[in-house]
Each structure stands twice: as C-alpha cells, then as structure tokens.
Amino acid sequence: MNKSIITDMDASDPLAKKRADFEIPAGKIYLNGNSLGPLTRAARARAQETIDQQWGQDLNASWNRHHWIDLPLTTGAKIAALMGAAPSQVVCCDSVSINLFKLLSCALQLQSDRSMVLSQRDNFPTDLYIVEGLSHLLGSSHCSLRLEDAGSLEPALDSRPAVLLLSQVNFRSAELHDISRLTQLAHENGTLVIWDLSHSVGVLPLELDKWQVDFAVGCGYKYLNGGPGAPAFLYVADRHLANISQPLSGWMGHRAPFDFQPSYDACDGIDQFLCGTPPIISMSVLDSALEVFSDVSLAQLRAKSVQLGELFLSLLGQNDSLAELQLQSPENGANRGSQLAFAHPSAYAISQALSAAGVVADFRSPDLLRFGFSPLFLSFADVWESIQILVAILADERYKDPAFKQRLKVT
Numbered sequence: 050m051n052k053s054i055i056t057d058m059d060a061s062d063p064l065a066k067k068r069a070d071f072e073i074p075a076g077k078i079y080l081n082g083n084s085l086g087p088l089t090r091a092a093r094a095r096a097q098e099t100i101d102q103q104w105g106q107d108l109n110a111s112w113n114r115h116h117w118i119d120l121p122l123t124t125g126a127k128i129a130a131l132m133g134a135a136p137s138q139v140v141c142c143d144s145v146s147i148n149l150f151k152l153l154s155c156a157l158q159l160q161s162d163r164s165m166v167l168s169q170r171d172n173f174p175t176d177l178y179i180v181e182g183l184s185h186l187l188g189s190s191h192c193s194l195r196l197e198d199a200g201s202l203e204p205a206l207d208s209r210p211a212v213l214l215l216s217q218v219n220f221r222s223a224e225l226h227d228i229s230r231l232t233q234l235a236h237e238n239g240t241l242v243i244w245d246l247s248h249s250v251g252v253l254p255l256e257l258d259k260w261q262v263d264f265a266v267g268c269g270y271k272y273l274n275g276g277p278g279a280p281a282f283l284y285v286a287d288r289h290l291a292n293i294s295q296p297l298s299g300w301m302g303h304r305a306p307f308d309f310q311p312s313y314d315a316c317d318g319i320d321q322f323l324c325g326t327p328p329i330i331s332m333s334v335l336d337s338a339l340e341v342f343s344d345v346s347l348a349q350l351r352a353k354s355v356q357l358g359e360l361f362l363s364l365l366g367q368n369d370s371l372a373e374l375q376l377q378s379p380e381n382g383a384n385r386g387s388q389l390a391f392a393h394p395s396a397y398a399i400s401q402a403l404s405a406a407g408v409v410a411d412f413r414s415p416d417l418l419r420f421g422f423s424p425l426f427l428s429f430a431d432v433w434e435s436i437q438i439l440v441a442i443l444a445d446e447r448y449k450d451p452a453f454k455q456r457l458k459v460t
C-alpha cells in the first residue's frame with residue numbers, strides 16, 4: 050500500500066481534529082488506550098483546578114460550591130449517554146470489582162430460587178474471582194459459578210442459571226458478544242444479565258435500555274481516558290431499582306447521610322449503589338475527560354476503530370516477515386472490539402522492544418501481543434509507522450536482547 054493513501058485517509062478523517070484534545074508524548078505511538086487511556090487537556094486543567102482552587106482554596110465548602118457531592122450522579126449521567134441508557138440508571142463509583150460484588154448480590158436476591166452464575170472461562174479474571182468470593186460468603190447453595198467456553202454459553206442457558214455474567218469484548222482476543230441476542234436468550238430462560246463493558250464503553254455503540262439489559266459495569270480508565278485507577282460505573286435498569294438492596298450499605302447510599310441516623314435507610318434511586326466518600330480528584334478528572342465525546346458519535350468512533358484495525362491487518366499481510374505473528378482476534382472487524390491480539394513465543398520481549406522504539410502496545414500472558422486502536426487520538430499514519438517499526442524489530446531480532454526479557458511487575 051502506498052503511503053499517500055494513508056495521508057489521504059488522515060486528511061479525510063472527521064475525527065482527526067480530536068487528537069488535539071489529548072497530550073500524547075512526542076515520539077510515541079500509543080496503541081494502548083485499551084489499557085490506560087492517555088491524558089486529555091481538559092483533564093489536566095480540571096485536575097489543576099480541583100487541586101489548586103477547589104481543594105486548595107475553597108476546602109470543605111467545595112462539597113456544595115463545586116458540587117462535589119453530586120459528581121457520582123452527574124458523571125454517571127455522562128457515561129449513561131454513551132451507553133444508550135437513561136441517566137437515572139448509571140452512577141460512577143468504586144471499581145469494577147466492587148461494583149460487580151454489589152450487582153451480583155442484587156441479581157441473586159432477585160433470583161431467590163436459583164443460585165448459579167454462568168460465565169465464560171476466559172472472562173476477565175476479577176469478574177470470576179468476585180463470584181468465587183461471594184460464593185464463599187453466601188455458601189454454594191446461594192451462589193455457585195459455572196464456566197463455559199464462548200461457544201457453549203447459549204446451550205448452557207438451558208440449565209436456567211440465575212445470572213449470566215459476561216464481558217462484551219474478550220480482553221485477550223477482542224471477540225465480541227451480541228449483547229442484544231444473549232440478553233434476550235437469557236431472559237427467555239428467566240436469567241438476569243450482568244455485562245462488563247470495560248472494553249466497550251467509549252468505543253462501541255451501546256443500547257442498554259433498548260436491549261433490556263438488567264445490570265452492567267465498566268471502568269473509567271480505558272477508552273473513557275479517566276486516568277489510572279479512575280472510578281468505575283454501574284448501570285441498573287430502572288425496573289429493578291425498587292426491588293433490590295445492595296450489601297455495601299455505606300453512608301453515601303443512605304437517603305439522608307447528614308442526618309447521621311444509627312440505622313441504614315437506602316436511597317430509592319441509583320444512588321443507593323454508593324458506599325463511601327467519592328474520590329473527588331480522580332472523579333473530577335474522569336468527568337472532564339468525558340468532554341471529548343461531546344461532539345462525536347459512537348458510530349463515527351466505531352467506524353474509525355474498525356478502519357484502524359483493518360489497516361493494521363492489511364499492512365501486516367503485505368509483510369512476509371510478520372507471518373510469525375499468529376492472529377488471535379476475529380478477522381472480521383465487525384466481530385471484534387477495538388484491539389488486535391497476536392500470539393508469538395517472544396510476545397513479551399517484542400512488546401518491550403516496541404516500547405523502546407516508541408510504540409506502546411501490551412503483553413498478555415502467556416504469549417499475546419495486544420494492540421489497541423483508540424479512534425479519538427490515533428491517526429492512520431500512526432498505524433503505518435507502527436508496522437514499519439514492528440517489521441524492523443522482527444527483522445533485526447533486537448527483541449532477543451536479554452534486556453527486553455526482564456519481566457516487570459506490571460505487564
């Protein structure tokens with residue numbers, strides 16, 4: 050493929066201007082926004098304002114003056130808009146793991162005559178660990194975990210699980226589940242669904258209300274660019290709100306926290322899912338990072354993310370030296386999320402050599418090299434450039450340098 054075609058693609062990209070909203074370090078091609086989204090200019094400004102003015106000067110008055118107390122709901126409403134959800138059903142709080150604990154407990158309450166949670170063997174591990182933890186707490190007669198491979202999930206619904214717990218996008222392969230279809234099939238079997246949207250929100254068009262999803266969770270630090278350890282979010286369909294009580298009954302979920310009553314009386318709305326004091330600095334940063342979505346559509350983002358992935362694959366296919374990378378993601382862009390995974394016995398060393406050459410990708414144990422395509426800040430020229438660098442690294446085998454084999458604590 051001729052480089053001028055790439056230049057034309059960038060010139061006609063309606064999202065190209067969005068890159069200016071981000072602070073991507075010079076000389077870096079960041080193919081890791083699927084793991085940690087980069088800093089936006091809005092987030093930097095808001096962090097400074099929150100620290101210098103709100104905390105530094107206004108101190109405690111900021112809970113009211115700067116509406117800190119409302120942030121979980123106002124930020125949640127912005128995330129709801131990205132998911133086809135009415136704003137009253139989403140709150141920003143805690144981590145995905147903690148939110149899953151709350152939602153699983155509620156889903157099991159609603160299904161008092163059932164106990165089995167059906168999930169996928171290669172789901173993101175924390176999702177499975179939380180079911181295990183709840184099973185230890187409640188006893189296996191109230192909560193048990195059944196794991197199936199992706200292809201066996203639909204037949205397993207015949208066994209009438211209490212809950213179907215899945216991630217829409219597989220964190221390794223990026224293989225996509227059809228939320229609408231699986232939610233409908235689950236409901237036909239009397240099963241409630243919890244979707245983990247950590248790899249979906251901000252890059253895939255979602256219609257949670259239309260698809261009749263019961264519950265969902267997701268994180269703020271990937272495609273939402275909310276920063277390291279950004280708070281997560283949870284979604285609960287309105288129809289369930291009156292019939293559940295979440296177990297982490299902290300004071301922020303109380304209907305009158307500043308009455309300091311000795312007994313718990315939960316809020317009626319989605320705010321019943323709050324537990325403790327919200328992390329205002331990181332939630333403010335996430336809240337402002339969401340501004341980049343205000344003038345783009347998810348259909349546009351999805352279209353560009355697929356195009357970036359297709360370009361990567363087609364450039365790869367033109368280079369024989371890259372044949373040693375085994376594609377582990379669906380070949381058809383319509384069937385995968387916004388990343389590509391390749392198996393290689395030296396995947397870790399290659400990821401380190403890439404990073405030394407300015408291309409940030411990541412490694413997933415045991416042998417996967419993962420490239421994420423965030424459509425808000427990547428250009429088609431970035432994809433072209435990253436392929437040239439990958440070809441060079443594989444051709445001169447610099448990844449075999451022992452320095453690139455040293456495993457760091459976070460991989």
Ligand SMILES: Cc1ncc(COP(=O)(O)O)c(C=O)c1O
Binds near residue numbers: 145175176216220247
């Ligand atoms: C699908 C999925 N779920 C959950 C998590 C982790 O969630 P948290 O650390 O917010 O508990 C991740 C992290 O990458 C993830 O990819």
